[in-house]
Amino acid sequence: MTPVPTPAPVSNFLRTIIDNDLAQGRYADKRWAGKPGPASVQSQGDADPARIRTRFPPEPNGYLHIGHAKSICLNFGLASDYQGACHLRFDDTNPEKEEDEYVKAIIDMVQWLGFSWHYGDEKNCYFASDYFDYMYQFAEALVQADLAYVDEQSADEMRATRGTLTEKGTNSPWRDRPADESLRLLREMRDGKHPDGSMALRAKIDMASPNLNLRDPVLYRIRHVPHHRTGTRWCIYPMYSWAHPVEDALEGITHSICTLEFEDQRPFYDWILDHLADLGQLRRPLPNQHEFARLNLSYVITSKRKLLQLVREGHVDGWDDPRLPTLAGLRRRGYTPESIRLFCERLGVSKADSRIDYSVLEQALRDDLDPKAARSVAVLDPIKLVLTNYPEGQTELCHAPRNPHNPDAGQREFPLSRELWIERDDFREEPPKKYFRLFPGNTVRLKYGYIIRCTGCIKDENGKVTEVHAEYLPDTKSGTPGADSVKVKGNITWISVGHAVPAEIRLYDRLFTEAHPDAGDKNFLEALNPHSRHVVQAWLEPGTVGSADSAWQFERLGYFVADREDSTPEKPVINRTATLKDSWAPQK
Template sequence: MTSPTTPTPPANFLRHIIDADLRADRYQDKRWSGKPGPARQQQAGELDPARIRTRFPPEPNGYLHIGHAKAICLNFGLARDFGGVCHLRFDDTNPEKEEQEYVDAIIEAVHWLGFDWKTPTEENLYFASDYFDDMYDFAEALIAAGHAYVDEQSAEQIRALRGTLTEGGQNSPFRDRPADESLARLREMRDGQHPDGSMVLRAKIDMKSPNINLRDPVLYRVRHATHHRTGNKWCIYPMYSWAHPVEDALEGITHSICTLEFEDQRPFYDWILARLAELGKLAEPLPHQYEFARLNLSYIVTSKRKLLQLVREGHVDGWDDPRLPTLFGLRRRGYTAASIRLLCDRSGASKSDSRLDYSLLEQAVRDDLDPIAARSVAVLDPLKLVITNYPEDAEEPCTAQINPHNAEAGLRHFPFTRELWIERDDFREDPPKKYFRLFPGNTVRLKYAYVIKCTDFVKDADGNVTEVHAEYIPDTKSGTPGADSVKVKGNITWVSARHAIPATIHLYDRLFTDPHPDGGDKEFLDFINPNSKRTVQGWLEPGSYAAPGTAWQFERLGYFTADRETSTPENPIINRTVTLRDSWGTTAG
């Protein structure tokens, strides 16, 4: 929990809502016992020290991706800015798909993004399964009050009577069964006396409602499955639409922030809370649900099913493949937590669905890294350059700024020698117009070193250029009085062949060639970019290698990072995060 601060731009409708609620003292009498619980527990607590309470409620059935980052940043960020707390809650109500592996990964990802759920007096890490006893108690109370019943129809029969979006449904033949009969059936379901799919507990609302979500929705289903936390204690599990509002209320959530697909569920959310409050089960003030548009980016898919397919079929190299939009994949590629928060902040919060261009994510990491990333030189497609008039065994130091935006970062030092590596693209035997780099007879500056003049080149039997020869012009070294004595139009980067560090460099690009690979009736696998990963053997500026996860800007090439899983000083494995400029162009979303 943080002290109240004035919310900062960019403004969004959620900030206005929270600000209005606080100005109206909507929660000034709200009590909190120090942990989640029903009305009797919370009413015995002290006044809640948190001005608001939000929550991030992932289901532990997969790895978090860039879309989840928006929800994380909103919920934790709003709590921080308004002097509240945000809970991390795992909605583990579906035992067949949930695993501890995902719980651990989600905790790590949220921490990596820079957020925490601890306060000096609370550790607000919760699980829906913590509340299974309360949920069951509430279900019996709803039955006793005439608000729920056990339905013994098959799933197909329930679906047939539910109606359509334009036609109302029909009542179940079990809808008006006596409460004690439904209660007995529910206890039998709980005690494992009925098989999966044989019966469900339904809320009794209105089968003619124009909102199909209010046509007696299912609260509990029979599911004989082992839960990753509760084991085999339960064989009935709550539906998410029932568990969600109950969890929020037990945790004292004030603002339940969801994505737009839950908007149609809000009337049921409110109905559940109102009924349980009337029965004395939940304390007021009750939570309120607000919906925002999820973060959609072009050139990616975020469906858990499709991401799982990409991993299982080997289209990518695991959940942390740097081409995936998972937070672990983005982290491994070199995206910083700050850059992802920056994108989320820039996207704001609205009620209108839209798709942002992927270039905005790329620009966010550029903007984050530019003022802090150390500069260095790498050669990705090496071509030997020999300075023929420079002594074979001589070398001399050259210097450059570690970061031009931060003089206090100091200088980096690297040697100049007779034989150098340059980018193959920096030489042309027959140059096109306005080509200012190396070609026979032309002069260029070796950045941070001398002006040189191309004198010759060597080809192999296949006609490929294997070596370029040049002469350096003395007294033109960068930083000396004669540096400007010879005017040139081209600058090229280089590394000393004698001192360069060999490295394996993965050149990552967008995984899909289509901005909407899973839109409409498209088969998303048809749009996998065959050039989304290219691997080259390159050379690094001596002294530049740092710990895995360290970011550099390789001059003229882009931002890169040492792979956090495989890179070592003896065998550097380098991932390209992003090029210096958008090479795709802006695509309308």
């Protein structure tokens, strides 16, 4: 696991809230029995050793994406900074969409980012389904207190009577049924005696409330669907808005941090917890919900439904496709945990929604890798360069730093010979202005090698250049006394033909051509970039593959990584993570 650095805390409104709560002793009386539980369990515990408790509560219905990374870094980071605990909790209350595959993938990604849900001897990894018995117990308590009722309206009828932002809702005809009758029907729902959609348990709050979330929200619905952990034991499942606060309270969460779309749900969150505490089901002090702005990144979509559509319809090659904003995809593309944490740290925390340009994420990657990535050379679009005056069959070693920022990394060495691969773009028979690379009569330096003078080229019958010719200047090798005897403006990379290693290189670009591909009513599929992946057969500097490194900066080209699924030492497959600079920036 990558260790998480401890940067100097940056002030934000959440830290201010936590500082005030701790200063006022808001959670000084909180107890913790070493495990989640209701008042009867927590009252037997000692004072909670964790100063605060936060949680990261994903639903296991897809792979985590870059938006989740912000929440992960925030919740685990705050817990660490305040000597607290952060729980990993799976909100698995929707059995139709949840799978064990997603549970394993989420665990993998949280650990990959460098975080742990362990706190002392505690292993705080939980599932909402662990609490189904407690949730049902609490539901019966609400019914018996006449705070909830079983409604026999259909979903459409409930929707029609809910009202609008400008019109009050209408009471259900079942709202005033006796509590013992609702309790009997709830138990029948639990026992599978009623079909899907025929009944629902609703909280009894206020159908005239200006907040639509308080107009008798549904607590339980009937679903005869097997659950990935509980099987067929349950056929009623809690709604997320009911389960979420209950889970927080059972786990002793102090600060329930979520994104702004849940702000309107906070009054219902508080209503549930206050009434359950009044009924003796939960122990005070209770959790408090706080909202922050979610991460909106340009040129990507983060809707799990739309990501699933991309995967299932074959627009991408699975959840870990390097073009996706999933953490699995970013990892496969070559993003490091440190770069993603740096990105999230730079974003900060606010309550104002904004859209971050994708280039900010790429720059975090460059800033992380530049001081530590091993250097090497690759030629992606090769053309042969022949040094016509270099002896046939002769080779000599050239040297270059493994990383110019880290002298302790040492030197790498590679052979120079008569025939070299260079980038096709490094030769122009008729160069444009300010072109300083190879053209007839011009001199350039072979980087880390000799200065050469271009003497011409060979073309095929279609006029395409197939071979470039040049002469080397023997006394100008880099690192020797004559290296500066001839001044040149151009510098090109190269690889010895006889020593080059063949490799497949996948050049990835943004998956969408539009910054906001799913804004409004747009069909996001129409914005797919047809050039988001380009595969080339390239040549690598010898010694690149098979070294201890699996990620490199290929000089002049960008940052690359060996594909974690397809690459082998015998058949290297390399992914481009990012170019050396933002290739989408406006050109001046």
